[in-house]
Amino acid sequence: MSIKLIISLIVFSLFWFFLILHFVRKKKISVRYSLFWLFSAFLILMVGLFPGILNGINRLFGFEVVSNLVVGMLITILMLITFILTIIVTKQKEQIRVLVQEVSLLESERKND
Amino acid sequence: MKKILLIIPAYNEEQNILKTYESITNYNAKFHSKYDVLVINDGSRDNTEKILTDHNIPHIRLIQNLGIGGAVQTGYIYALRNGYDVAVQFDGDGQHDVNYVKTIVDPILNGKADMVIGSRFINKDMDNFKSSQVRRLGIRLLSRVIAFKTKKKIYDTTSGFRAVNRDIMEFFAQHYPTEYPEPISTVEVLSRHMTVLELPVKMKAREHGKSSITLVKSIYYMINVIFSILIMKKVK
Numbered sequence: 001m002s003i004k005l006i007i008s009l010i011v012f013s014l015f016w017f018f019l020i021l022h023f024v025r026k027k028k029i030s031v032r033y034s035l036f037w038l039f040s041a042f043l044i045l046m047v048g049l050f051p052g053i054l055n056g057i058n059r060l061f062g063f064e065v066v067s068n069l070v071v072g073m074l075i076t077i078l079m080l081i082t083f084i085l086t087i088i089v090t091k092q093k094e095q096i097r098v099l100v101q102e103v104s105l106l107e108s109e110r111k112n113d
Numbered sequence: 114m115k116k117i118l119l120i121i122p123a124y125n126e127e128q129n130i131l132k133t134y135e136s137i138t139n140y141n142a143k144f145h146s147k148y149d150v151l152v153i154n155d156g157s158r159d160n161t162e163k164i165l166t167d168h169n170i171p172h173i174r175l176i177q178n179l180g181i182g183g184a185v186q187t188g189y190i191y192a193l194r195n196g197y198d199v200a201v202q203f204d205g206d207g208q209h210d211v212n213y214v215k216t217i218v219d220p221i222l223n224g225k226a227d228m229v230i231g232s233r234f235i236n237k238d239m240d241n242f243k244s245s246q247v248r249r250l251g252i253r254l255l256s257r258v259i260a261f262k263t264k265k266k267i268y269d270t271t272s273g274f275r276a277v278n279r280d281i282m283e284f285f286a287q288h289y290p291t292e293y294p295e296p297i298s299t300v301e302v303l304s305r306h307m308t309v310l311e312l313p314v315k316m317k318a319r320e321h322g323k324s325s326i327t328l329v330k331s332i333y334y335m336i337n338v339i340f341s342i343l344i345m346k347k348v349k
Contacts, residue, residue, distance in 0.1 A: 097291070100177045101187045105194075108173040 001051045001066050009048035009070070016041040036084065040077045047073070114147065115198040115222055119214065120188030121152045122181055123172075123205035127160040130205050134170050137203075140211045148214060151191055152205065155184040179291070186289040193282045198222070201276045209274045213314035217276040226310035227281050228302055230267065231274035235313045247328075251335055255296050258339050263303040267311060270296045274314060281307060290341065293334055297341045305348050 020041060024034045047054060047070060054066045063069045119137060123130050130152065137150055151171050154161050156178030165172040173187060185202055192200040199221045203209050209231070217229040234252070255270040273295055277285065281302060290297040303309055 093291075096177075097179055097183050100175055100179055101183065101190060104173050104175045104187065105191060107176070 001054065001070075005067055005070070006048050006051055009044055013041050013045035013048055016044065036081060040081070043073070043077065116149070116196060117147070117199045117201065117214075117218060118149045118151055118188070118192045118195075118197040119201045119203045120185060120192065121150060121203050121205045122155060122184040122188070123152050123157060123161055124155040124178070124181075124184070125157045125159045125161060126205040127157070127164055129207045130161055130170070131164055131168060133203075133205050133207055134168070137211050140214075146215075148201075148211075149197075151188055153184040153188050155179060155181070182289055182291040182294040185294065186285060189277075189282050189285040189289065193279070193286050197279075197282070199276055199278060200282050202273055204273055208316050208318070210315055210317065213274070214276075216312055216314060217274065220310050220312070221276050221278045225308075227278050227307035228299075228309045229276045230269060230272050230299070230309065230311045231276075231314035231316075232269035232272055232311045233314070233316050234268040235311050247331075251331065254335070255338060255342075258342050259296065259300055259303075262300055262342050262345065265303055265309065267296075267299060267309070269311065270299065274316070293338050296338050300342050300345060304345060 017038070020029070020034055020037050023029045024031060029037075051066070054069055058066050058069045061069060061072070063072065121130075121133065126133075134150060134152070137148055140146060141148055149171070151173065152165055154165060154172055154174045156175050162174055164170075165174075173191065175184060175187065179187070188202070189200055199218050201214055201218060203211075203214070213231055217231045220226040220229050252270050256267055259270060260266050275295075284302070284305070285298065288301065290301075299309060
């Protein structure tokens with residue numbers, strides 16, 4: 001991996017880290033959901049600080065160049081996070097449905113009294 | 114006297130809903146039956162709510178549109194909490210005929226079935242229902258899929274004219290598919306070893322408005338329903 005890519009990764013991950021922390025402090029993201037984003041920033045930082053790990057890991061996956069492994073890792077992280085988000089959306093849809101039903105039932109009861 | 118509730122989901126049904134309601138009250142007057150009606154107004158954007166209120170039609174206005182599954186389920190929750198013995202799902206668009214309610218309710222009252230489906234296709238003589246070839250092909254394909262999964266042949270897989278007892282009300286109040294609920298919930302009922310009976314009824318073609326299922330949606334419909342049925346877990 002080129003020194004430029006390493007520096008980019010470190011700068012980007014630090015920026016990413018503080019951006020997430022900033023939003024957690026402002027309570028725009030709950031701690032619970034910030035954790036997997038912080039974990040992604042941590043992974044990127046580790047790769048920047050210890051690029052040697054990647055060579056080891058790449059022996060397992062066999063990318064032609066290690067930088068492709070970095071891209072592959074990032075895509076995998078994104079897929080995981082969006083999948084988790086879809087699970088959360090599905091659960092929230094269910095919760096909203098129950099809310100709408102109960103409020104509507106209550107409202108009709110109130111009108112009939 | 115057993116309590117029977119007709120659940121009528123309605124989304125933008127200003128042209129049909131009053132006629133449907135009056136057909137039921139007329140039937141009650143003529144045959145001294147006591148079918149209660151509950152219209153679920155699924156966030157209609159036309160004058161459905163005004164018509165329901167002006168004519169004192171018992172109804173629940175959903176504060177947000179939930180889609181057919183969520184609307185019908187609200188009716189089942191209401192039926193369960195208000196001690197109904199039988200809940201009948203009845204369309205608000207004039208397709209279903211109140212004269213056949215007795216046909217599908219009786220087996221529930223006699224304890225012969227947990228769920229009865231009013232079927233357009235089980236008796237060829239009564240099949241005057243106009244629907245496209247493609248639609249029928251789809252219904253037949255679903256029939257095959259359900260038979261493969263449950264070993265039981267259901268002919269009119271998408272019929273929304275159904276009667277259920279309290280056991281199924283309880284189940285539907287907890288679990289009811291949001292999208293395209295009829296075939297999926299039928300399989301769920303069958304896989305829980307409850308008895309489903311299919312009896313012939315006549316249905317009318319809808320008079321006003323168009324069916325909620327358009328051609329583009331029907332491909333998604335088939336994929337969604339078949340996938341839902343095939344991945345369903347067997348219940349011991």
